[in-house]
Amino acid sequence: MNRLIDQEIAHISRVMWPALLGDLGGPILSPDYWRKRLHALLDAPAVTKVQLCALDSLLLQLDDYERRAIGAYSAPVADQSTDDCEEHGSEPVAVQQ
Numbered sequence: 636m637n638r639l640i641d642q643e644i645a646h647i648s649r650v651m652w653p654a655l656l657g658d659l660g661g662p663i664l665s666p667d668y669w670r671k672r673l674h675a676l677l678d679a680p681a682v683t684k685v686q687l688c689a690l691d692s693l694l695l696q697l698d699d700y701e702r703r704a705i706g707a708y709s710a711p712v713a714d715q716s717t718d719d720c721e722e723h724g725s726e727p728v729a730v731q732q
Contacts, residue, residue, distance in 0.1 A: 637686070640679055644689045647672060651693065655700055666697050673697075 647669065654664040673690050676682070682690070 637681065637683060640676055640682060640686055643672075643676055644686060644693070647693060648689070652696070655697075666701055669697055670694070 651669050655662050655666065655669070657663045673693055677687070677690055
């Protein structure tokens with residue numbers, strides 16, 4: 636069962652963001668759809684700590700997507716504090732997962 640969960644997490648990690656970005660018509664699949672899929676995996680028996688961390692990360696990406704009002708950027712932004720960016724004179728970098 637753990638291997639199936641790993642495969643589902645890997646699949647969702649690859650396709651969730653492009654599906655949320657969608658096209659001119661909006662998202663292909665809604666944040667609610669992805670949230671239900673992730674919560675179904677969380678409810679699976681014997682989820683490992685690594686899997687739990689990966690699922691939590693994906694849920695946080697969904698939260699971030701919804702908080703930023705859809706389309707504010709084209710990919711998840713790497714976690715960096717604003718002070719760190721200003722200190723080094725660089726902008727946050729988009730990361731594709």
